[in-house]
Amino acid sequence: MLSRDRIVAAAIAVIEREGADAVSMRRIAAELGVGVMSLYNHVPNKSALLDAVAETVLSQIEFTDDPAAHWTQRVRMQARAFRQIAHHFPRCTMVVVSRQLRSTAGLLPVERALATLRDAGFDGREAVQMLRVFIAYIVGSLLREVGVTPTFAPVRPDIAVAEVDPALFPMVSAFAPDLMACDHEEEFDFGLELLVQTMAVRAEQAAGHEG
Amino acid sequence: MLSRDRIVAAAIAVIEREGADAVSMRRIAAELGVGVMSLYNHVPNKSALLDAVAETVLSQIEFTDDPAAHWTQRVRMQARAFRQIAHHFPRCTMVVVSRQLRSTAGLLPVERALATLRDAGFDGREAVQMLRVFIAYIVGSLLREVGVTPTFAPVRPDIAVAEVDPALFPMVSAFAPDLMACDHEEEFDFGLELLVQTMAVRAEQAAGHEG
DNA sequence: GTTGACGTACGTACAGCGTACGTGACACGC
């Protein structure tokens, strides 16, 4: 028996195996051994199916929030939970990121993050700003990591940087070794630590002004 | 006479006017009043055309780098130059971000940024890490701003947050006013300042250890 | 037991897509 969940699962499988471009209604129907139009009994259209994919992926984030832990540690955990899911569904990440979905699946992480930031001592305005900075950083990092790489950082460093003309790009040439190496986890944690520590300083300032 | 530049310009025009989904070879050919296949005399395929679009948009970033200015100010300027171009070609931003292009157009910003970070006193490793953090933050911010909104932040805040069940999402409900308001420029500058100041601290530490 | 309604799977059909291929018009060096 066909079902929405089975269709979404098949879509995720196809995306992870063959990339987001390979997704077509016919492809997914074939994957499930059913006719194309049968899918439309459970999913209104392709766009909605991709939304469902994004939502499903997002809902699988495992937030093992420990209220007893220091809030900085909780921020780290939450950020890494995002990274982990992107690692688990690398090729779905771009799908998740490129669809602006409005659902409870998307709101749960926000809820958790705001709670943590409130515990850190930020008021509403600051908490939201901090949250947005974090989200921006995480999303940008994941895009680089997933290889969609919006940036100029070395996607295929060996090729990109090695061929650079030192006269035109002296810095890029000089820093080529560092540009080529890219331990995604290390890079992510570097920026994460940067942000968390900055946040800690701000939290103390806020507490100081207040009390 | 048809030319690669005219084709790319037409593609950008179509994207900005009707969105990236509206781009098709036929659509662009019609825009230029030529046959579809004529395009292929100047562009190998659609993918290459979109790459050219990304490259063209990227190359229009205006880096008015002032070597006399303090490096923190130069970092700010460069980051804002990115934001400005995304503002100028909002609907092309997703195209730029989603194609990993390897070209000099993409390397120039990296060159400038590395030079600035070197002036700040960072060695190669640190400079590259800092650069990556900045790129991640900028890319993530622009995605939110452009409305492709990878995040859960309020794309359509009035709708999204207003309907939230306070019992399920107490924090989101409580912070609704702050979540709803989103002055993109202000948010961007907040995070930018956060990063620049953190960077300044690091730079001092690095200088201290060194000298 | 018959009838009708309903949900589900399916096939057909259509407009649109990217692009491989062939054709014809024109400009050039010989």
Next chain:
DNA sequence: GCGTGTCACGTACGCTGTACGTACGTCAAC
């Protein structure tokens, strides 16, 4: 005049999303 190239173009193929009509199951009411 005659290859040889470049460029615009038309046709055609296999793909896409999906509107529509159809056929077969199950279940309720009579």
